[in-house]
Amino acid sequence: MSTSNLGTLRSTPRSKNDSTLTTSDPTDVYKFRLTGTSNINLSLNEISSGDDADLRLYRDSNRNGRLDIRNGVVLDEEIASSVNSSNLDDAINVQANAGTYFARVERYAPGSSGTVTYDLDLSATSPSPTTSPSNLLPKEFTVGDAGTVVRDQTYSDAVGDSDTADVYSFRLSRNHRLNSIDLSGLSDDADIRVIQDRNRNRIVDAGEVIASSTNGGNSMDSISAGQLRTGVNYFLQVYQYSGNTDYQLTFDVA
Ligand SMILES: [Ca+2]
Ligand SMILES: [Ca+2]
Ligand SMILES: [Ca+2]
Ligand SMILES: [Ca+2]
Structure with missing residues (x-):
């Protein structure tokens, strides 16, 4: 050892x-x-x-x-x-x-x-309530068909003190348009952000956060997929902002 x-x-x-x-x-x-x-x-x-x-x-x-x-x-x-x-x-x-x-x-x-x-x-x-989210990118969940989003997909999970972040790996399909990624079902404050790991080091570096939604309290968060491109590997991170909460994360396909 x-x-x-x-x-x-x-x-x-x-x-x-x-x-x-x-x-x-x-x-x-x-x-x-x-x-x-x-x-x-x-x-x-x-x-x-x-x-x-x-x-x-x-x-x-x-x-x-x-x-x-x-x-x-x-x-x-x-x-x-x-x-x-x-x-x-x-x-x-x-x-x-x-x-x-x-x-x-x-x-x-x-x-x-x-x-x-x-x-x-x-x-x-930095922990809640001055949260800076995890800057690491493990592939905890692979969305859709081997990472390509081809249909509506909803994940039910939780973030809190004992699991402060979840990371989903995904790509856009050429044939199925992704509308948005939505975080709902919150009882406390969690947020989402989309990361493009340009240098492929599985770490969130400066300039790699493409989009985020950080509404307060238990309000829903949503990121429009209009700004995302096909042929790119993205990570969606759900992270604790304050408290402990279940969540539903939906990849909404047109
Ligand atoms: Ca010891
Ligand atoms: Ca293992
Ligand atoms: Ca990186
Ligand atoms: Ca929020």
């Missing part, structure tokens, strides 16, 4: 690209610190084809600066996990207090053949 100490995690993302897990060294641990309450954002992506890795987040609950493991069992408190199958991305977005944390990437043996490679992105952004 290798442990990397990242020091204090801040809003500028840290990326650990082309990292490897092997049958003899199947876990990597990334230690970091938060200086105040923050949203921890973790994105495990670019997992090698035919393989599976998973992501877990622990708090150094006994404050000894180490991830304590006895007989293969982690003794520090697990505060979140993401265990999607095959080489789908795994993501964690959770609000957490000041302290020391460990992100652990594990090779999932039954779903892997030999060495697994992956990219891990990490950041800590």
Whole structure:
């Protein structure tokens, strides 16, 4: 098990690209610190084809600066996990207090053949109620037919302190016109934005936010698709602004 100490995690993302897990060294641990309450954002992506890795987040609950493991069992408190199958991305977005944390990437043996490679992105952004949304772009949901929106599609999910953001990957179809993307069914304030990851680093860089809707309270949010183009890969992010709320996200096709 290798442990990397990242020091204090801040809003500028840290990326650990082309990292490897092997049958003899199947876990990597990334230690970091938060200086105040923050949203921890973790994105495990670019997992090698035919393989599976998973992501877990622990708090150094006994404050000894180490991830304590006895007989293969982690003794520090697990505060979140993401265990999607095959080489789908795994993501964690959770609000957490000041302290020391460990992100652990594990090779999932039954779903892997030999060495697994992956990219891990990490950041800590401003929490509600001064929210700056996660700046990482895991593909948590792929909309429509392999990412192309060809019919009306509605997703029911939630954002809040324990899951501060959801990311949907989508493209426009040449044959089916997308009218708008609508966020409704809110009991508290969530917002949406469309991101074009021009440099394909799976991070929201300056100039990559194409559109957003940030209405207050539990008002609906909506982004017109008129400004989006075919042949481009977009990300739609739903994120907590304040409180915890269920939502319905609709891709409305003409
Ligand atoms: Ca510990
Ligand atoms: Ca996985
Ligand atoms: Ca980018
Ligand atoms: Ca809103």
